[in-house]
Amino acid sequence: MGKRGIQLILATIVMAVAINVVSWGPPNFDKLEKWQTLMAGCLAIIAACIAYWGSSSQARLNERLHREELARRKLALFLKMDFACRLLADRAREIDAQTTFSPIDERQHFSHDDFEIEEPPEIDESWSHLDLFPRPIIAEIRTVRNDIRRLRYFLISIRDAAYYWDPAQDEAPFPFDRVNELASNLWQAAEAIAETLRPMITELAPEMDESTRFQLVYGLPPDGDY
Template identity: 35%
Template sequence: MIPKLPGLGPLAALLLAAALSAWLGIAGPISIEGLYRWQNLLAAFAALAAAAIAYTAAMAKVKLDRQISDEQLMRRSLAILLKVEFAIQVLRQEARELEEKLGDWKNKSFKTVDLAISEPKEILEAWETLDLFPGDLILALRTLRASLVLYRTDLAKFDSQVEWESTTLASIKANPTSRASVAAKLLIQQSTDTITALRATITRLTNLLNRA
């Protein structure tokens, strides 16, 4: 354990005791008449000691309040991160299922609406609290969300009820199944990268809270 110096209160008390000891050693025992001449000095020392004690107590409360506030912020951040991490796992699974569906030769055609991948509401909620996230995680979420928005925008260019032949050879501008195949692979990779970043941050926050 690292030794700590006493606070201002104990130091003031020690200073007062030292001054009184020195005075008694020089001037001898205290007389009532002589005490009146020292009352202003004694009052000043008493006021200093009281102020030091009050200051120490106030700073201790400020430190405690800051610690409580920091812990509450970390717990809030952790709760958001856990929800986002779960939602992105679901998103990744949805992208994997779309990739498998497109790769199954038994599936000859798809309606545009069947190729959609929804954006989890947890990502939208996280977007409103980006100030709680570290920089690398913000970048990962931004990249993932940009891909989702771009894919949704591209699908919107096609009639949702029209059936399209499943192919990866056609231009992504001419056939939504080609666009879906590209999007599924990209979203799987980006989801995996984002989950990795999320789990690293979750572990760090959990360790900090356990040590608090």
């Protein structure tokens, strides 16, 4: 029940009492005796409505503050995740390109350092707050997290061996092919996360329009220059 509903109930009760009082004619307090129960009930209803409105107002305030705090948390996490995923996608896309096309002149030596990807701390933070993310990208966050670790463990497992990719080989040999598979999945998942979060970030924190931004940066033009 909202504020308007409570006001309507109170007005109805007051009007009913007023009509009955007026219908009695000149004041005769003896008649009040038989109305004591009704009047006590009306006062109880009024008191209950006032108490309800007070408690519900506090509940609505707490709910609004909770929504605002949740929106701030989501915005902060989404911004950090968007930035981290775009950097991650660029790095994984670079590795994908390096392991897709065969070398032109000289054979390519497999360097572990060239293909390592550090897990951004934002991934672990997001993993701890999956409830704040839309359901469609939770699987993508899982893919990013798992593939970074798979790549790291794979590179560790072959660290002591030497591998090369000769120009005569059109298709990527082992372990280039495995790195390519992981890097390809990784950048696609990271890109999907960033693109999904972008409109949500814009909704939570709309970007400044170009006109307002231009005025803030350069100021308003002098009078007569419009």
